[in-house]
Structure formats: C-alpha cells, structure tokens
Amino acid sequence: MFCFQCEQTAGGKGCAGKAGVCGKQDHTALLQDELTGALIGLARAAYGKNTGPTVSRAIIEGLFTTVTNVNFSDEAIRQQVSRVRKEINALGGGAEYPMPSLWNDNEDIRSLKSLILFGIRGMAAYAYHALILGFTDNEVNAFFIKALNAIGENLKMEELLPLVTETGRVNLKCMELLDRTNTETYGTPKPVTVPLAIEKGPFIVVSGHDLHDLKQLLDQTEGKGVNIYTHGEMLPAHGYPELKKYTHLKGNFGTAWQSQQKEFDNIPAPVLFTTNCLMPVKDSYADRVFTTALVAFPGLAHIGEDKNFSPVINRALELGGILRTVP
Template structure:
C-alpha cells in the first residue's frame, strides 16, 4: 500500500500500512485497480470521440468511479469489486462500438481482465499503484498525481451537477483525455504542467455547472440565521454535500413530527430558498467531519452520510448511520436510491431531543448573488478606507495539528478587514462574532467547498469594479486543504493566475521539490507560517 493523496498522510510522506483515513490495504489496492481500469476505459473513450462515438453511461460511470476513490468516500471492498467489473465491461462494449464506427480502440490484450476473486483483484491492484514504476522521474510522478487528484475532485463536482441535470460533454472529454494521458510514458514536464493547468480550467467549468444546478434548482442562497441548538422532537442529521438527498429527506419526512438538522458542509443549505421553505428544516448540529466520533454518539436520531466525509462509525451509533450515493462502509446500511423510508422509521423509533436548547446561531447565505448585490457598498467602503483588506480564509478542516492557525488568524484579523469563508475549514471560527463594517458583516459564509465558484465570481466582479486584476485587489487567499476537491480548486486558482496563495497546514506530499519550486517561482504559492507573521507580511 502507498497513498499520499490527502493532507493527513502518515508522517507527511505517505500511508504504507493503513490509511490515516481508515482505508485498509485491500481497499487501497482495489482503488488503485479501479483507477487503472478508468484510465484504460478513458483511452478507449478518447478513441471513440475521434470516431464520433460517445456513451453517456461511460461518462457518468467515469466521474462516479473516480469520485468513489476520493478520501473518506467509500471503504467497502465489495462496492469496489462491482465498480471494477462494471468498468471492464463498459470498456469491452465501448471498444466494440468504436471498431464498428471505424475507429481504433487499441489492442484488447492491453485491457484489464478482472481476476475472479477478491484476493486476485487486490493482487492486480498492488501491481498498478503509485509506486508501480520505480524508475519514473519524481517530477513527472508529482505532476501526474496532481492531475489524477485534480480529476478526482473535478469528478465530484461534475457528479453533483449531473445528479441535478447539468452536464457538459467537454468536461467528460477532458476527464477521459487526462486519465488516458497518465498511461503515456512519453510525456515531458512541460506537457504535464500544461495538463495540470487544463485540469484547473476544466474544474472551473465543472464548478460552474454545479453552481447552475444548485441555484437553478433551489434558488440563489440568501442571508439566513441558522440555530445551533435543538428543538424538542424527533430528529434526522444529514451530513456530506448532496442537496438532492437533503431535499428528498425533507420532502419525505414532512408532516411526520421530525426535525431535520445539517452537519458539516450541509450548513450552507439553510440559505437556499428551495430548501429553507420546509418548516421542519430546523438547524445545524456539530462542526466538521473529523469530529464525528464525539458528536454523532450524542445525536438522538439517525444520521445520513450523503457524500465524502465518513469516518469509521463507532459502535454506539453504527446501527443508526446510513450511507447514500457513493459513500460506503462495511456493515453500514446503504440507501441505494432516494427512498429514505428506513431513515424516517429509525427517527420515529428513537427519542429525539427532549427539550428546546439555545446554543446561539450563525449566518449563512453570502454567495455571489448576495455579495454582488451590495458591491457598490463594498467598493465605496474600500475607497473610503473603511475596509482595508479582504481575506478568503477557506478550505478543508482536519484533525492533524496545526489547524488552530486558522482560528488564530481570523481572531487577529484587524477590525477594518473582512473575512470571506467557505468549506468545512470555517468550523474553526464559524461561530465567532466579528461585528460589521458599515452594515456589512465582517465574516461572510460563501458556502460549501462546492461553492468555490461563487468566491471566484465575487473576486472577478470586484476586480472589474476597481479596474484591476484579481492579483491587484486588496484580497489575500489563506487556504487549508485536506482532500482532492481542495486540490482541484487549487489547480483552478493556478489556472486563473492567482498568485501569493498561502496554503496549509502542510504542503501536499505529492509535490516534489522540483514541482514545488516551479509553483513558488511562477505563482508565489507558499506555506503558512504564523498568524502574526503572515498578517504582517500581507498588511505591512
């Protein structure tokens, strides 16, 4: 086993015995084999497009399967066995279609033939992992894996958008091109760097599709105050990122005396008009994904994990946690479709909250439409020197030491500065009252990590208003990363030419010294240091 795709990878170099996330060596090998099958399938898909052949099932499967290998999504070996076999079958069927259209899908002898047993599949996976070629140039390996991880994150966004009916074949075409490229041993460093930036470009389109899907289905988020306490009664907790799952849970539980709470990155969902219309959609419970072990045992109802973020369930709540979509854990009940009857039954069976509690509240709903509706006030406040600087303090949260930096950073941001935030990194400071500047909140929650597109649009609009580039705005990006969606967003920012990004709590282990040097020289990317030193360097 070798895996270094997430920020918490063992010793900052790579997990070799068992994943820090809880991934076992057999699951790691199966994920490696699935990725190899996807690369082979993608090579045929590229040939198919040249012959005028595309397959919607192949497109959907590619992003779903890639998403399933993202950190904290699926830990169930049997689910990966099914995906591997389906990918190989789709490859065979697509190759036949390509040949029939006069194209060349390549030699079938190069195709993966899945072994008959789980042990055999694991052995196959062990032969195609990251370390399969010990002679590969470390900089090539670094850029290749950056593309792979970017594709995983991009696939997550594309899959979310697809679920709500928004797709673009150019996104699928690039995913196939990029995955197929990882099998090309002749590519040079410049080719790989170009592909890294093109991954960022395509991820921008995927995030745009997701933004269109979410806002087109549920309306643009509006500023909304969300209770952090509880209301007496039965309860369901929804975690992850998937808005469609949340909508179905709300619809199916309506009128049954059950209150629905969000957890983790579902918090911003309270700002969507199409979701907040449900009177039993009450409040938010808990904080970020890594605190499940101490928060979930105390929740008096069932828990639904809709996307990535699941950790090993504790015995105290294993009988009342459910997975949905691509999420899986051995022994945890999976909801294969959108019928949440078992979840509702469990909620009615359990005691729920015995009384109302007040634990304060937080504001959400400061996505692009909200912020840009007051752009004139923002510009006037900057020109009048009421606002000195904007900080986007955003990204993933995690359990690894060093993340208190972000709490301290926000606490020490001067009173004439505004903090924008998104993703689960906000839980380091989301309940702090930073006050206002001229009626504008000093802390604005833009949304999920899926809503990074909103932050990009805000920055672009402000740059247009000031007649300058984004890099010339009084704006600094201080980011935390954990998994591959954060990698995809970082690649998008690099594609857009955003410079001087501060990244932490550590730099990615998959970045070789040579590649890191290129990023420093070309984009000014740098590790975080201390809140005091970084603020001093930014503000002078």
C-alpha cells in the same frame, strides 16, 4: 499498506502501516488503485471516440468513489470495477493501467500525474452532483477522458505541465457547472441565520454535500414530526430558498465533519451520510448511521438508488430524539 490516493496522505509521501490517515485499510486502498487503473483503461478505450453518457457516468462515479472519505467498502468498489470493465468491453477493450507504474516513476513525472489525478477526482465530485440533477458539460466530460488517458501515457514533464494547468482551468468550469445546477434547481443562495438549537422530538442529522438527497429526505419527512438538521459540509443548504422553505429543516447540529466521531456518539437520532466526509464509524453509533449514493462503509445500512429513506425516518421515530429543546 501503501496508499497515495489523496493530498492528506501521511507526510506527503503515502500512507503506510496498518491503516491510512483517513482510516482506510490496505485491501481497500489496493482496490481503489485497481479501480483507478481500470478507469485509465476505459479512458484509453474511449479516447478520440464519440462515447455516450454511460462512459462519462462510469468515469465520474468511479473517480468520486476514490475520493478520501467517500467509500470504505471493498464490495462497493469491486462493483465499480466490474462496471468500468463492462464499459471497456463495450468499447472493444482497453489495457488497464497498473498503478505501481505511476508510484515507481521518476518523482517529477509522479508528482505531475498525481496532481492531475487528484484534481480530476475533486472535479468528479462536482460533476457528480451536477449530473444527478440533470446537468452536464461536454468539455468537462471530455477532459476526464483526456486526463486519465494522459496518466497512462509515457509523457515528459513539458507535456504534463500544460495538462496540470488545464486541469485547473477545467476544474473552474466544472465548479461553474455545479453552481448553475444548484442555483437553477434551488434558487440563488442568500445569507441566513442558522439556528443551533435542537428542538424537542425526533430528528435526523444529514451530512455530506448532496443537496438532492437532502431535498428528497425533506419531502419524505414532511408532516411526519421528524425535524432535519444539517452537519458539517451540509450547512450551506440553508442558504438555498427552495430548501430553506421547508419548516422542518430546523438548523445545524454540531460543528465540522472531523468532529463527527465525538458529536455522533450519544445523540438519540440517526445520521445520514450523503456524498463524502465519512470517517470510520465507532461501534457506539454504527447502528444509527446510514449511507447513500457513492458513500459506503462495511456493515452500515445503505439507502439504494430508489432513495427510499423510510429506514432512516423509522429509526428517528424509534429513537425519539430529545425530550426538551436544547438551546
């Protein structure tokens, strides 16, 4: 395989061999390249036009899908490719970009274009979380198109360098957008003490960054005797007053995302992966893991757009949680 999707790539040169550093397989990496090439085609078709929200959404979700620990499912990535192609056709067509043209380019050009590509992938994650809560920014959306289009162009170093700095500037704007989204939706975060004890009874562990998914799960578990614990990147959720107010949001389970394979091995509870941070799942706990939104892994149960978390809640009740509080 060859994969150069992210900065974690082996030796800074590209993951090769049987699987990548993140556990991605060669066929999945190829499909992610295909999706990126299709997104460049969409940007070419959209560049200079007044396009609508479906184009921005396809770009944001497509880019976020290619972030390292988000999506390992060939089927889900193929669906994203078809959706992007539909948008290209609706705009009258746009040539997709063969990613080997980037990987085989002169090293300075390849480096600058990769920096832009990795930058907008991360930015897409912020933009996605804002978008699902109804917040968006025209400059950020226009920059996704500009940057993707530039990656497909035959540009010189002096033309790409200003784009790299612009990627940094727009990225900060996108972070501001997400900060405003979260504070206007869930209140201004405050420092809080987060309990690490796991209380007796059924529980669900929630990982990833998606506060909207967490809120919907909290609403659906209210009064059902199922406690909720954050894991890894979901820890900051406790600081937001509108999430903290749920008394069954009990605390944090475990440590950081990279410890998930060890920490989820034996717990009598399901784990919900919202956006990002999924590592290849071991057989020992695969029947207790659920994904949602853009996160997907072959064979794992996926909660669809209706956000009906009943299968996760029922699994928590079935597993029963722990018998006595663990300090």
